[in-house]
Amino acid sequence: MSWNIDVGHSLIQFSGRHMMVSTVRGRFDKFTGTIEFNEQRPERTTVEVQIDAASLNSNYAERDNHLRSADFLNVEKYPYLTFKSKRVELIDSTRARLIGDLTIRDVTREVTPDVEYRGQAKSPWNTVSAGFTATTKINRKDWGLAWNMILETGGILVGDEITINIELELVKQAEPVAQLEAVPA
DSSP states (O other): OEEEEOGGGOEEEEEEEETTTEEEEEEESOEEEEEEOOSSOGGGOEEEEEEEGGGEEOSOHHHHHHHHSTTTTOTTTOOEEEEEEEEEEEOSSSEEEEEEEEEETTEEEEEOOEEEEEEEEEOTTSOEEEEEEEEEEEEGGGGTOOOOOBOTTSSBSEEEEEEEEEEEEEEEOOOOOOOOOOOOO
């Protein structure tokens, strides 16, 4: 069954260490995706997401411009980050591992977000929504995001480990109505 991402109620965030003493957080404001959520057989669910790299927003313009530059995402040459699932490993009735390929700057690596199914609810507008939370950690250098500076006091300016947190609200699409074929007389 097809489900659309409700972008007004969904969020793709990232966080990483800065100067080894604080955590910087940001998000991507524009993304789309196709989710085939199989309610009866969740292990058959498929996910494809495309993230607009230029929509990166950490609430600090100077940092955002640097993260969009060739030192990091190089959004002019690589406008999208993508994720495409390969399989789902069920843990229990509400938790799973979603194994798939994450592509950043034309480098594709397998990642395994931990996913929690938060259930479903019917809206006042007669639509059905489902909620999911996903979390994973990546090493940014695995995707060629290697820019850094050594600090005078020792250590590095930008941490290598990036945490990705995703909150998704999906809206179930109406099932197509079968058309009866006319039988010739």
